[in-house]
Amino acid sequence: MTDGDPAETRLRLTILGGYLGSGKTTWLRHQLHVGGFGPRVHVIVNEAAEVPVDDALLQGAEGITLLAGGCCCCEGRAGLIAALRELCDARSRIPADQPRLRHVVLETSGLADPGAIVAAIQGDPVLINHILLAETVVAVDALHALAQLRTEPLGRRQIAAADRLVLTKADAADPAALAALRATLAVLNPHATVSASSLGEEVPLLPLPPDAQPVHLPPLGPEDERGPIRPTQLAIPLDLDWSAFTLWLSALLHARGDDLVRVKGVVRTPAGRLLLQTVRKVVQSPEILPEQSDGRHDDVIVFIGRGYRPEDLGRSLRRFLGVV
Numbered sequence: 001m002t003d004g005d006p007a008e009t010r011l012r013l014t015i016l017g018g019y020l021g022s023g024k025t026t027w028l029r030h031q032l033h034v035g036g037f038g039p040r041v042h043v044i045v046n047e048a049a050e051v052p053v054d055d056a057l058l059q060g061a062e063g064i065t066l067l068a069g070g071c072c073c074c075e076g077r078a079g080l081i082a083a084l085r086e087l088c089d090a091r092s093r094i095p096a097d098q099p100r101l102r103h104v105v106l107e108t109s110g111l112a113d114p115g116a117i118v119a120a121i122q123g124d125p126v127l128i129n130h131i132l133l134a135e136t137v138v139a140v141d142a143l144h145a146l147a148q149l150r151t152e153p154l155g156r157r158q159i160a161a162a163d164r165l166v167l168t169k170a171d172a173a174d175p176a177a178l179a180a181l182r183a184t185l186a187v188l189n190p191h192a193t194v195s196a197s198s199l200g201e202e203v204p205l206l207p208l209p210p211d212a213q214p215v216h217l218p219p220l221g222p223e224d225e226r227g228p229i230r231p232t233q234l235a236i237p238l239d240l241d242w243s244a245f246t247l248w249l250s251a252l253l254h255a256r257g258d259d260l261v262r263v264k265g266v267v268r269t270p271a272g273r274l275l276l277q278t279v280r281k282v283v284q285s286p287e288i289l290p291e292q293s294d295g296r297h298d299d300v301i302v303f304i305g306r307g308y309r310p311e312d313l314g315r316s317l318r319r320f321l322g323v324v
């Protein structure tokens, strides 16, 4: 989790996703217990059905909101937007130099697509200015995920939306099955970081054996018949014309947004190092990153998607920038 620029005043939001029974709550409880989100955290729990919230969750959180009016990526979306606006409102009434709410963690229902939640927040004219999407963490059940991924498009969408994948129950998994799962996750989402946990506590993850093979995931309906999701890395010229680049990216997302699952990278601009991210057709407002102490350049953007040839992306950008 990057801490970003000290001048960053937006309320940070972590979206916690994962399939039903993937161990989200256990992981969250432990993170709150050890202060993993820093001080002044509010938790929003979305349950697709009305279930009493575990009181133990409250330890380490400043407040808790239960959203039980349906899954907040779809029918419960308005409730989520209202709850977040309320938190932003209450926070903006406190002067910035006073201790005020710093972080919100949204525990989604197991049926939620985190990408749809990100799009809903970015599409809200109020929230887009007050919330910084810090991270999407997706819990992956090390024992059952492979079976789910074979049959569940939702599980695949959850994986694809993650910045960080946490393999839960990792210590109980057979090493060969765990290696196959990790290789499969790397195909579904090559850019996410992967860690492992047991009862919420981080456990070490051995390097992935070089011979680990992803399992074959059968296509599941029209959205999966357009070929596999693949990463494409694009080096960004150091003297990039930033406004031309954002124009190109907007045009690309407009034309190919359904194929581009995710765009993420760091670009050097006159304003500093910007972390650039998109989910679906939405470009998030860029986050300013601190300068790297070793002066290393990291001007690379990763495109994750399907239905286009990797070389076409670079050609299109160069043509747009006039550097064919």
Ligand SMILES: [Zn+2]
Pocket: 071, 072, 073, 074, 075, 111, 112, 113
């Ligand atoms: Zn939903």
